[in-house]
Amino acid sequence: MLDAxxxxSKSNKIGLFINSCFxxxxxxxxxxxxxxxxxxxxDKSVALSR
Structure with missing residues (x-):
């Protein structure tokens, strides 16, 4: 699944947050x-991280 x-992961301009649903x-x-x-x-909450 993570192969997709x-x-x-190779980009330094975009990111991806995987919601593990705590x-x-x-x-x-x-x-x-x-x-x-x-x-x-x-040091930022998930809601404020970018």
Missing amino acids: IKGV AHCQSERQDTWFADDSHMIQ
Whole structure:
């Protein structure tokens, strides 16, 4: 399955976030993305990372 995204991993201009769904309905609920205990990427919440 991850072979399908190999082209993205070689780019330094675009990225890809793989949602591992640490909570049910995470993608639909803002309170999960912006929660104090939300996962972090480079010291930013997932909701604010880019």
